[in-house]
Amino acid sequence: MPYLQTVVEPSIALSPGEIMPDLQDKAAARSEFGSAGRAVAAVWATCLLLALAFPQAIASWLDDFEPNPVVAVAQNCTSRLMAVSETLGIATFSGAARELGKSVVRKPE
Amino acid sequence: MLFPTIEFALFLMLVLPLTWLLNQKNEIKKILLVAASYVFYSFWSVPFLLLLFLSSLSNYAFGLIIGRGSGTKRGSIWVGVAVCCNLLPLCFFKYYDFAAAQIRALAGLAGSDVDFGSTGIAVPVAISFLTFHGISYVVDVHRGKVQASRSLVDLLLYISFFPHLVAGPIVRASEFLGQLAKPSDPRNIDLGGSTLLILGGLFKKVVVASHLSILFVDPVFTNPKAYGSVDLILAVYAYAIVIYCDFSAYTDIAIGVADLLGYKFPRNFDQPYIALSLQDFWRRWHITLSSWLRDYLYIPLGGGRAGRWLTYRNLILTMILGGLWHGAGLQFILWGALHGFGLAAERLLRESTAESGRFRRFLRGETGQTLRWLIVFNFVCVTWVFFRSADANGAVDYLATIARRVGDGTPLTVSPLVLVLMMAGFLTQLLPLSVYAAADGRFRKLSIAGKVGFSTATIWAVTMLAPSGMAPFIYFQF
Structure with a gap:
């Protein structure tokens, strides 16, 4: 009977955390890391996709800086990004869309 | 640094992963966020970083003094001093020129020539929100709504945290300081x-x-x-x-x-x-x-x-x-x-x-x-x-x-x-x-x-x- 009692009464039974504390902690840590990782991944992926979709914005932003080695490296990377984007046809499409956007919101004379 | 800019996108891409990487080392994470907030503000003005720091430092000190005499007459006097100290920079930077011009105009109506000059300084970005946060902190400590912060880093972060620093929302110390006590739970990210x-x-x-x-x-x-x-x-x-x-x-x-x-x-x-x-x-x-x-x-x-x-x-x-x-x-x-x-x-x-x-x-x-x-x-x-x-x-x-x-x-x-x-x-x-x-x-x-x-x-x-x-x-x- 004592055996049966242990089975039917949850208060007597050990909690999963007491039986496998390490496993439970690791699962919680993984879940925590997953939530933060998803947020970071979402921000990074969005920014990188935007850079690929409209690299002209980065290029003109970099043009505003005084020339220096860091800017030169960044401009070099941007021109490569631009080449990839143009090969895929995205930069050209974005350029046309931007011109259209400008004409839509242009101040009337 | 404006939110809808490439600068801010790069800033966030750097600060966000670092914040979560340091999450379990809460004190270091808070120092990182204070540093990031000061960098954010420095895009507006480097000299006024000193104002930001001094405002946080003085409110930290006032908080400790007021916390010791909370609810007493001495505490009330100190909270009055703290509120005045918070208002002083706001009055100087924002209202001095206005008040001087009004007095000059009134004196001109009375036929006399009074000139208090002008500060010649642009109003520092975020000064009003800085004042709001400072006043709410010292008053809430006095009212017993929040405990005086023993950590200077916590107070530096409360006053300067970059998302609210420049134009709000105005976050109360009682709503924010508690969140700094332990590492954030990433499962709460919405x-x-x-x-x-x-x-x-x-x-x-x-x-x-x-x-x-x-x-x-x-x-x-x-x-x-x-x-x-x-x-x-x-x-x-x-x-x-x-x-x-x-x-x-x-x-x-x-x-x-x-x-x-x-x-x-x-x-x-x-x-x-x-x-x-x-x-x-x-x-x-x-x-x-x-x-x-x-x-x-x-x-x-x-x-x-x-x-x-x-x-x-x-x-x-x-x-x-x-x-x-x-x-x-x-x-x-x-x-x-x-x-x-x-x-x-x-x-x-x-x-x-x-x-x-x-x-x-x-x-x-x-x-x-x-x-x-x-x-x-x-x-x-x-x-x-x-x-x-x-x-x-x-x-x-x-x-x-x-x-x-x-x-x-x-x-x-x-x-x-x-x-x-x-x-x-x-x-x-x-x-x-x-x-x-x-x-x-x-x-x-x-x-x-x-x-x-x-x-x-x-x-x-x-x-x-x-x-x-x-x-x-x-x-x-x-």
């Missing part, structure tokens, strides 16, 4: 909600507010005499949209970014233009400022406990000071006074009519509600004319020009695009909350790739429609 807030904020600022300003509001308010009455009236409504979309965009993005970093901020707007009374409007507009004014100004003045007429006085005084906070100019004082008198009149009407009487029953009915909405919305819009104009005379001239130009046949200049943008702005107010809830629910169900795809497409579309060059948010000047 990725769907914060992404939608950020995307909505970008749309409201970049597409609606910026274009409405450039295409219509700025030209009309700069030279109202060149426009007919319909244009002038439409520009008033358009400005109501601009200021809502601009300011709520900033606080929405701030709330979203703070959430991604693991910190919760209070809500700051709740469809203010659907309010049926002025009291209701102030419960929906810049909620953190309204509640700050209520808790640290209206209630200390006596609030509603001091008798009927003193209550009206307190309401009017609170709103006048709230107006003056927005800017050193007679137009802001008039804007605040109009709202103060409006609130007092509303209260007088409520107190002098029976709850179950015919008049109140009518106001609760459908026609009454429509009438109330029309009165409140138009009252708020008219007061925005004072808020937008360069000075009080400009506001009066603007309103007088509307009256003079009625039916004079001046051709309409408003473009269909402006009307579409105004419609989009109004939709943010008039759409039922269930529509937002449904959109939110659908977005949350998307996979991470879906969320990224939607976000990229939205920001891309916003970028395509963005004006060349981004004007700062309106509330940066306050």
